[in-house]
Amino acid sequence: MQASWSRLLDETLTLRHLLHRLPELTWQEHNTAELIRNALDRLHIPWRACARHGTLATLAPTAGGDHIALRADIDALPITEATGLDYQSENRGCMHACGHDGHTAVLWGAAALLKRREAELPGPVTLLFQPAEEGGHGAREMIAEGALDGIDRIFGWHNWPAIPLGKAACPDGPVMSGNGTFEITLTGKGGHASQPELCRNPVVAVGAIAVNLQQIVAQRLAPQDAAVVAVTSIDAPSGSTTFPDTAKLGGSIRLGRPGLREPINALIRQISENIAHSYGVVAQVEIVPRYEATINHACAARVYREALAGEMGEHWNMENLPLPIMASEDFSYYLDNIPGAFALVGMAQEERFAIPCHSPRYQFNDALIAPMVRTFCRLAGLEPQECGPPG
Structure with missing residues (x-):
């Protein structure tokens, strides 16, 4: 199990770095979508295109329990990268400066684990790889093309450099403006x-x-x-x-x-x-x-908090963070339509991982990959031992 989990994390990290090298702007994510779809094909997970460069895939479609959705955003920003990473952006003037490459890789990693245990899922799980979050209203277009049809609850997250690694925020009510x-x-x-x-x-x-x-x-x-x-x-x-x-x-x-x-x-x-x-x-x-406030539903936020506590421990909650933060997210479209919740997950560990989003020096902390893959699995209803060991 440990070897299998380590191999999956390596594959997830490799995908994250590949996505980082090849960023694409809002509504231009053609190659990004192809990478995601090819990665799903390797897992033998069927998918369909949605909102041009978006991708929908559903596991355990006939399971009898609640149907949940897990979402990742896939677009990058018109920023010239200045990190000096060996996998720095190869598309000058375009950069994953908000961590969407990390969000996408985490969702794929969760998909890989959920596929292994698909027969044990209590209900269907839909994976939403969404384009055009950065001002392009991609969530609205995904909804218009049926992304939420039949779904009972939806969950998403954003890395947040102002919060320490191992901490997170998932309140009832407004989380982003x-x-x-x-x-x-x-x-x-x-x-x-x-x-x-x-x-x-x-x-x-x-x-x-x-x-x-x-x-x-x-x-x-x-x-x-x-x-x-x-x-x-x-x-x-x-x-x-x-x-x-x-x-x-x-x-x-x-x-x-x-x-x-x-x-x-x-x-x-x-x-x-x-x-x-x-x-x-x-x-x-x-x-x-542009976007309305991202407002968590209490029932879904409680489930999310339980998953975060199970993964990060009893002191996971960033209680002194002023909420809502004044950044915005088009995840608000989903929460305006169905119950769900959105979490801000800390990644500040060293100085380079505390640089704010949308900076040319921003760096996603890969230490988030393992705990967020497991958190998504918890939200899908799998016990921790089915999601790989912590760490």
């Missing part, structure tokens, strides 16, 4: 800086709006509400002696619960338009909603 983006275009009247009375300078209006948008969270929302309104870019190209006709600013919105979206959006519009008017310019505000 919803998000959106905004872009505000100010149109004035350009001209020479020596004649401001003949111009309508959009640059100063942009500055005033940027400062005042920060008051939404500080002054217009309750202190108990988790929210962020962040100005992340300003674009007002011109010369040193001239005013431009237009200026733009853009930013990000994060909200801990769905009910905050409308009031925050309304305040962004109100503040921008009123300040623009006071400066004699016109504001055009575009707000794009």
Whole structure:
């Protein structure tokens, strides 16, 4: 059993490093999907394509118990890698800087173990290899093509460098925030800086709006509400002696619960338009909603916590982590449709494994592979001795 388990971990690690070398961007995961499907073929697990580059595979389809789903995301980010790893990305400008290669490898490793014990599974288990999590609404498209048909509960996870290895968070209720983006275009009247009375300078209006948008969270929302309104870019190209006709600013919105979206959006519009008017310019505000908050269902979160405790021990829970974290996940689409839960699993062990996601120096900690493979097996209803020994 030990030799078999060690061999499976080696194969899972090899797949992870291969995926890392060959990352593909959102909705471009053609070769990634082929790698995953070939790996499932080696396990003799039937699969079907879903949402273009997504893949669905079901084990024990006729088993009588609850039908659960386990999900991994497969896309990478438009980031040039700077880790220096010997399996560093070969696709310049594209990097698995969020650990989706690790998530994918873990799901495949769990599939390999579950396939060995398929006859003992209490209910069907569907594996969801999902494309386009990084802003592409891949989960929504998977659902539209039947990924949740017949499924009772769904589970997912994300590695989290801010949590130590051996710790995790899986609360009842919100675990990750919803998000959106905004872009505000100010149109004035350009001209020479020596004649401001003949111009309508959009640059100063942009500055005033940027400062005042920060008051939404500080002054217009309750202190108990988790929210962020962040100005992340300003674009007002011109010369040193001239005013431009237009200026733009853009930013990000994060909200801990769905009910905050409308009031925050309304305040962004109100503040921008009123300040623009006071400066004699016109504001055009575009707000794009992205993902809703990822909100765990209590019944599924309890099952997940039991699996994590069984794997990591009684002190697994990262109790002092402020939740929800303000990052976002399209796993929220699944939880809006069926019961399920999502966990943040720590990986900080050395300095290199504490570097945040979306950094060019980010590194996934391979020490997560074994415990998360076993955790997925626990969620599928297999006892620990059936999932390989710890460590």
